[in-house]
Amino acid sequence: MSEREPSGGVVDYREVDDATTQRVNRGDWDRISDDYQREHGDFLRDVGFVWSPEGLDEADAHLLGDVSGRRVLEVGCGAGQCGRWLVASGARAVGIDLSFRQLQHGRRIDAESAVRLPTACGTITALPFASASVDVVCSAFGGFPFVVDIGSAFAEVRRVLRRGGVCVCSLPHPVKWMFPDDPTMSGLTVSRSYFDRRSYVELDEAGQPSYAEPHHTVGDWVAAAMGAGFVLRRLLEPAWPPGHTDVWGGWGPERGRMVPGTLILDLVSS
Numbered sequence: 001m002s003e004r005e006p007s008g009g010v011v012d013y014r015e016v017d018d019a020t021t022q023r024v025n026r027g028d029w030d031r032i033s034d035d036y037q038r039e040h041g042d043f044l045r046d047v048g049f050v051w052s053p054e055g056l057d058e059a060d061a062h063l064l065g066d067v068s069g070r071r072v073l074e075v076g077c078g079a080g081q082c083g084r085w086l087v088a089s090g091a092r093a094v095g096i097d098l099s100f101r102q103l104q105h106g107r108r109i110d111a112e113s114a115v116r117l118p119t120a121c122g123t124i125t126a127l128p129f130a131s132a133s134v135d136v137v138c139s140a141f142g143g144f145p146f147v148v149d150i151g152s153a154f155a156e157v158r159r160v161l162r163r164g165g166v167c168v169c170s171l172p173h174p175v176k177w178m179f180p181d182d183p184t185m186s187g188l189t190v191s192r193s194y195f196d197r198r199s200y201v202e203l204d205e206a207g208q209p210s211y212a213e214p215h216h217t218v219g220d221w222v223a224a225a226m227g228a229g230f231v232l233r234r235l236l237e238p239a240w241p242p243g244h245t246d247v248w249g250g251w252g253p254e255r256g257r258m259v260p261g262t263l264i265l266d267l268v269s270s
């Protein structure tokens, strides 16, 4: 998932290109990866496919169908928890992530769990895989939410998919953009325009971007996917399940009862 703890540093909203976004986010994810895995590792599980902070689990949801024997690419795989579940389920899975440190945690968990996910370090906008070499692309809050030109990301994903291949990705729900990162009811006051596409940018002491997170509306996501040649099969907004008490940044049971926290696109390559 991509929610950040408030940095306490200087924050701005501005237009940032993809090259800058990827450069600063690689450094940022390398810096925060140890804390991220320490904090969220139990929730993610070493071999487990959790789609979202609502706890939607692929073992129950079956959004990808039967993956046994399928060539599956997990983009923005982080430490590969989802990809490892795919391997354990019989898929020929591989992961890619921008952050070397996240992938190092993946190697550690491979050894600890005895389930190995092959991975590559790279970006969703330039995948190091042959065209039409993959049956399924999936992502749980990885890669996609960190891209400015999402049309180019979908085009690249479609390139590596065979015709009729499937792409399922979960994303922070775009309505979250309007609210502060506060999981309680007091965080439910609109504080930003849903239509403001400038990126959330954290600045370092020198005033340079150190982290950037773009924003796209639901309509932007659908238009970008369709523009790249995908057909939208389902658009899912998982509800917060009763009894689920885990809080993750701005996601939590109080707010989860009122507004959606996750958007899932289920796409097929035409």
Ligand SMILES: C[S@@+](CC[C@H](N)C(=O)[O-])C[C@H]1O[C@@H](n2cnc3c(N)ncnc32)[C@H](O)[C@@H]1O
Binding pocket: 001, 002, 003, 022, 025, 029, 044, 075, 076, 077, 078, 079, 082, 096, 097, 098, 099, 102, 122, 123, 124, 125, 139, 140, 141, 142, 143, 144, 146, 147
């Ligand atoms: C919130 S994590 C998602 C990973 C995993 N599902 C999880 O919940 O930990 C986001 C991941 O996206 C990766 N990422 C960010 N920008 C990316 C890009 N342009 N291409 C590929 N991965 C990227 C980050 O390095 C990070 O590991």
